[in-house]
Amino acid sequence: MIVAKRKPFDEIMQLVKGHKKVxxxxxxxxxxxxxxxxxxxxxxxxxxLDMGRKLANNPVELGSITLERQCxxxxxxxxxxxxxxxxxxxxxxxxVGIQFLAERFPDKPxxxxxxxxxxxxxxxxGWYEERCRSCGRCVLGLTGGICPVTMCAKGLYNGxxxxxxxxSCEINADQPCAWFNIYERLKAQGRLDCLLxxxxxxxxxxxxxxxxxxxxxxxxxxxxx
Amino acid sequence: xxxxxNLEKVLTAGHFAFTGELGPPRGAHAEEVRKKAVFLxxxxxxxxxxxxxxxxxxxxxxAASLILIQEGLEPxxxxxxxxxxxxxxxxxxxxxxxxGIRNMLCLSGDHCQFGDHPTAKGVFDIDSMQLISxxxxxxxxxxxxxxxxxxxxxxxxxxxxxxxxADPFEWRVHRLAKKISAGVDxxxxxxxxxxxxxxxxxxxxxxxxxxxxxxxxxxxxxxxxLGMAKYMKGKVPGMDVPDEIISRLQGVARDKQAEEGIKIAxxxxxxxxxxxxxHGVHLMAIEWEHRVPEIAERAGMLPRPKx
Amino acid sequence: xxxxxxxxxxxxxxxxxxxxDVIHMLTAIQKGADGVYCVGCLEGACHYNQxxxxxxxxxxxxxxxxxxxxxxxxxxxxxxxSSGEGPTFAAYAKEMTENxxxxxxxxxxxxxxxx
Ligand code: SF4
Ligand code: SF4
Numbered sequence: 001m002i003v004a005k006r007k008p009f010d011e012i013m014q015l016v017k018g019h020k021k022v023x024x025x026x027x028x029x030x031x032x033x034x035x036x037x038x039x040x041x042x043x044x045x046x047x048x049l050d051m052g053r054k055l056a057n058n059p060v061e062l063g064s065i066t067l068e069r070q071c072x073x074x075x076x077x078x079x080x081x082x083x084x085x086x087x088x089x090x091x092x093x094x095x096v097g098i099q100f101l102a103e104r105f106p107d108k109p110x111x112x113x114x115x116x117x118x119x120x121x122x123x124x125x126g127w128y129e130e131r132c133r134s135c136g137r138c139v140l141g142l143t144g145g146i147c148p149v150t151m152c153a154k155g156l157y158n159g160x161x162x163x164x165x166x167x168s169c170e171i172n173a174d175q176p177c178a179w180f181n182i183y184e185r186l187k188a189q190g191r192l193d194c195l196l197x198x199x200x201x202x203x204x205x206x207x208x209x210x211x212x213x214x215x216x217x218x219x220x221x222x223x224x225x
Numbered sequence: 226x227x228x229x230x231n232l233e234k235v236l237t238a239g240h241f242a243f244t245g246e247l248g249p250p251r252g253a254h255a256e257e258v259r260k261k262a263v264f265l266x267x268x269x270x271x272x273x274x275x276x277x278x279x280x281x282x283x284x285x286x287x288a289a290s291l292i293l294i295q296e297g298l299e300p301x302x303x304x305x306x307x308x309x310x311x312x313x314x315x316x317x318x319x320x321x322x323x324x325g326i327r328n329m330l331c332l333s334g335d336h337c338q339f340g341d342h343p344t345a346k347g348v349f350d351i352d353s354m355q356l357i358s359x360x361x362x363x364x365x366x367x368x369x370x371x372x373x374x375x376x377x378x379x380x381x382x383x384x385x386x387x388x389x390x391a392d393p394f395e396w397r398v399h400r401l402a403k404k405i406s407a408g409v410d411x412x413x414x415x416x417x418x419x420x421x422x423x424x425x426x427x428x429x430x431x432x433x434x435x436x437x438x439x440x441x442x443x444x445x446x447x448x449x450x451l452g453m454a455k456y457m458k459g460k461v462p463g464m465d466v467p468d469e470i471i472s473r474l475q476g477v478a479r480d481k482q483a484e485e486g487i488k489i490a491x492x493x494x495x496x497x498x499x500x501x502x503x504h505g506v507h508l509m510a511i512e513w514e515h516r517v518p519e520i521a522e523r524a525g526m527l528p529r530p531k532x
Numbered sequence: 533x534x535x536x537x538x539x540x541x542x543x544x545x546x547x548x549x550x551x552x553d554v555i556h557m558l559t560a561i562q563k564g565a566d567g568v569y570c571v572g573c574l575e576g577a578c579h580y581n582q583x584x585x586x587x588x589x590x591x592x593x594x595x596x597x598x599x600x601x602x603x604x605x606x607x608x609x610x611x612x613x614s615s616g617e618g619p620t621f622a623a624y625a626k627e628m629t630e631n632x633x634x635x636x637x638x639x640x641x642x643x644x645x646x647x
Contacts, residue, residue, distance in 0.1 A: 008600070009597070009600035009601065010600065040553070040554070040555060043555045044554055044555055044558060044597065047555065047558045047559060047562045048558070048597055048600065048601050050562060051561070051562050051601045051603065051640060052600075052601040052602060054640055054643040055601065055602045055603070055639060055640065055643065056602075057643070059643070153336050153338075153347075154306075154307070154333055154334075154336060154347060154349045154352070155347075155349045156333065156349065156352040157352055157354075157355070158352050158353075158354035158355065158403065159352070160391065160396075160400075161333040161353070162333070162386060162387075162388035162391060162415060162463050163335065163336070163391075163462040163463050164391045164392060164462070164463060165391070165392075165462035165463055166392050167392060168462075170335070170336055170339075170462040170463065171336045171338050171339075172338075180392060180393065183393055183396055184393070187393075192399075195396075195399070195403075196399065196402075196403065198354050198355070198358060198403055198406060198407045199354070199355075200355065200358075201311065201350070201351045201355045201359075201370060202350075202351075204350075
């Protein structure tokens with residue numbers, strides 16, 4: 001899933017300080033699961049803002065709502081009737097959701113309340129670890145299911161580098177060396193031949209905004225709003 | 226000749242090569258480079274010029290390389306993948322060659338976290354392996370990485386680093402093989418302290434025929450003190466300092482430790498000279514350039530061959 | 533056993549402190565409470581294993597939120613005791629009350645619009 005981290009309160013306060021009526025919009029999907037921007041976090045932020053602004057003698061009128069998803073037009077439509085009552089929106093969705101919200105209400109300032117941090121697994125409640133940078137050309141088939149782009153601090157395709165340190169990465173002893181692990185896993189699977197060939201330079205796919213249209217679907221003439 | 230560099234000539238003539246290292250200053254003083262160069266001139270075949278070593282900003286390695294050329298020394302221009310993308314790299318390779326640089330060492334580069342700009346975005350558009358093949362493609366095929374033709378092939382003697390001590394040990398020699406198949410002409414190793422492990426590494430490389438395909442220069446860094454030895458053992462990733470080294474330095478008085486460190490280095494060099502598959506020594510006397518003349522002399526490396 | 537504890541303490545019963553959420557404590561302060569404290573079972577003796585430990589973490593979280601907002605984190609606290617420790621309960625209530633008295637009333641009460 002997509003994981004995100006709540007922004008520091010001061011930063012959010014700064015972003016909205018000139019606005020008197022603010023709607024806090026949460027998202028019920030990824031950011032809710034990772035405890036950054038779901039219904040509960042919306043309530044906490046709204047309460048914090050209410051208190052903070054009162055203490056600053058600059059009270060704010062707040063509304064809050066959590067949509068099923070902010071990256072889907074269908075759910076954003078729920079807001080159509082209510083946005084006019086506010087002069088700014090705070091979104092607690094991932095960067096994708098925030099943008100889609102801003103796109104739908106182009107005349108309203110939209111502020112992010114979270115920092116989107118990546119695509120991560122759920123290790124335990126409240127503990128997430130990044131695993132994929134959505135590079136667009138997956139090499140996991142050659143690397144024993146361990147992503148060198150994400151898990152190697154240098155994103156090497158022909159690792160390990162000279163800094164690999166008894167199974168740890170050179171950056172710190174708590175960070176496993178991705179290439180050490182790739183080696184060990186492929187060795188256990190008898191597939192070390194995967195590593196013998198020099199991997200050519202990556203043809204980066206993330207240098208321009210990407211669009212995905214699945215087979216069997218077409219782009220409508222003009223997206224419905 | 227691939228490049229016509231002095232280093233290439235020394236090695237192809239069958240001499241035992243001896244290379245040095247110089248870190249550019251953290252400022253714009255060309256004098257700093259010249260001062261250090263004095264100690265190295267005539268004592269080594271080529272001098273590695275580090276590229277933002279340990280991720281600290283320093284004078285550009287190509288610029289310090291040029292100062293070295295002005296001083297009549299031959300640089301070995303280091304380039305790391307951390308700080309530039311494939312366009313900048315290829316542009317720098319062409320420029321370096323145009324201005325007379327003939328050796329290059331292709332490296333991944335230490336992670337930005339080690340340096341003075343820990344939050345910089347590491348580029349790593351291509352890795353050291355891919356950089357090696359890029360230089361080779363430019364030099365041998367006259368083509369850019371993209372496949373487009375270039376006019377004026379850069380004559381570069383291509384080098385790479387190898388760490389025989391990092392885990393997994395059994396993979397190290399295969400990684401060397403990979404670099405050789407990517408196109409390196411010479412390899413300089415990480416500082417060697419664990420001789421037993423290095424002998425084993427070279428034996429494997431000999432068995433695989435790798436030492437016939439590329440020149441191997443054994444890395445030597447004399448220990449200046451017991452403190453340095455302990456630091457290298459405990460704190461430097463990928464470094465293998467066996468206990469014998471520590472106890473040898475412990476066994477002598479504090480003011481004799483530097484001399485003991487040099488003695489260890491000299492013993493190592495003597496062994497490398499006889500070791501099948503080792504074609505030279507790369508002396509990394511970090512901030513100890515002024516001791517290089519003495520070490521070169523005592524190691525029997527002088528005078529350097531004129532080729 | 534009849535015990536005296538300060539009458540300004542309003543008790544809200546929950547099945548386990550693990551049930552107390554960040555928003556409950558925060559809302560209490562928002563609505564003008566001078567302080568909030570949770571009294572859970574002794575650590576390691578939670579009937580639901582982790583409830584009181586979770587609560588302690590949430591209390592700590594609320595304290596950091598209050599600090600961010602500009603209120604004293606000491607207004608929120610966690611206490612632990614085993615069931616049947618009535619006197620300890622009373623002692624904690626007293627301690628908390630004194631502690632809050634030192635801090636003075638919740639500054640939000642002076643601001644307009646606090647319920
Ligand atoms: S290679 Fe890594 S970053 Fe690319 S798609 Fe696969 S897991 Fe994601
Ligand atoms: S030590 Fe391993 S994980 Fe870290 S940068 Fe080098 S190869 Fe990548």
